[in-house]
Amino acid sequence: MKGSVEQGETSKAPLSSGISKGVAILDVILRFVAFIGTLASAIAMGTTKQTLSFFTQFIQFKAQYSDLPTLMFFVVANSIVCAYLILSLPLSIVHIIRSRAKYSRLILIFFDAAMLALVTAGASAAAAIVYLAHKGNVRANWLAICQQFDSFCERISGSLIGSFVAMVLLLLLIILSAIALARR
Amino acid sequence: MKGSVEQGETSKAPLSSGISKGVAILDVILRFVAFIGTLASAIAMGTTKQTLSFFTQFIQFKAQYSDLPTLMFFVVANSIVCAYLILSLPLSIVHIIRSRAKYSRLILIFFDAAMLALVTAGASAAAAIVYLAHKGNVRANWLAICQQFDSFCERISGSLIGSFVAMVLLLLLIILSAIALARR
Known part of the structure; x- marks a missing residue:
């Protein structure tokens, strides 16, 4: 608690300090949940593939996430954010003790x-x-591929969830950090 | 400057107050540029259409942004952000005077x-x-449509620029506000 003495403001009540600590703990928890979300998204998308062999046994139709560059970007983006979240966790834990860090x-x-x-x-x-992939587009003549690759489509749709959860949590983390800054 | 007296901290140098004012003015400028960026993106995308009539005079091929739901979402998202940015501008201007607002x-x-x-x-x-639209995708059998609709494609590609500029500026606005909070 050296930081608080340095700032020259010691008139805050213990309740206020408790709230600051609560905000810092919530930051750690949300950060960890967001980490899990991006990790699950990256793994779910990165392991998606489906092989269809209903035409003949020799001509197989395979679908995997790396066929679509956008889905590869999804995996890379989630991996980067996942790595950042776990690396920032120690700093977030330090903020529980040093609640006046700026x-x-x-x-x-x-x-x-x-x-x-x-x-x-x-x-x-x-x-x-x-x-x-689900709906296709008539005007651009892009056909929906989900009729054929049903489990592929279910998997890539499901893997979006963790990513959107992480998005909401990161939004909350930003406002939590801003509240902690304002409360100093 | 009533805010500064209320906060009970009057020991800051005039230089420090000048920097706070500079940060607040930069906030107004960046916010205005981001507003222009999203406005330009929304208008450029929203007015995109191309008519091809090279097969016969009776069968015409039209392409416009509303054929693709994702491009409609782009216009809606940019319009909302554009409206928010212009509405938040007065608050940002108030911060130039009341630099200690929390x-x-x-x-x-x-x-x-x-x-x-x-x-x-x-x-x-x-x-x-x-x-x-530019590259297509061989595995999903989605053909590139930009060979036919060249000016349509140029227009929708170009309209992304304003949006990405606004993205970078909003990132800067968040960190500027956080710096202003930390400097109080």
Whole structure:
């Protein structure tokens, strides 16, 4: 608690300190859940493939996530955000003890916002492709591929969930850090 | 400057106050540029159409942004962010004078982050579709449509720029607000 003495403000009540600690603990929990979400998304998408062999045994139709560059971007984006979230966890834990930290919180807000943009970009680009795989587009003559590759489509649709959860959690993490900065 | 007296901290140098004012002015400028970016993106995409009549004069091939639901989402997302940015401009201007405002900055950080997510979602979903229109996808049997609809494709590609610029600027706006909160 050296930080609090340095800041020259010691008039805060214990209740206020308790709230600050609560915000810091919530930050750690949300960060961990977001980590799980992006990890699950990356793994679920990265292991997706389906082989169809109903025409003949010699001509097989395979579908896997790496056929679509957008889905590869989804996996890469989720992996980067996942790695960032686990690396930022120690800093977030330090904030429980040092609740008046300033520069480390600024750094967290900046990277949280950048990672929010990255995970959103990956998730919504993949969602656009998943939507197309389900519905197709008559005007552009792009046919829906989900009739054939049903389990492939279910898997890529499901793997978006973790990513969108992480998006909402990162949004909450940014506002939590901003509240902690404002409460100093 | 009533705010500064209320906060009970009057020991800051004039230089420090000047920097706070500079940050607030930069916030207004970046917000305005981001507004222009999203406005330009929404208008450029929203007015995109191309008619081809090279087969016969009776069978015409039309392409417009509303053929692709993802591009409609892009226009809607950019319009919402554009409206938010112009509505938040007065609050941002107030911060030049009241540089110690706390709750209004927290509100700005929250909505800036939400709008960052929205504009990123719109831009990257549209980018995924634009990429597909340019390159197509052999495995999914989706053909590139840009050979036929060249000016349509140029227009939808170009309209992404304003949106991505707004994305970067919103990221900067979040960190500027966080710096202003930390400097109080």
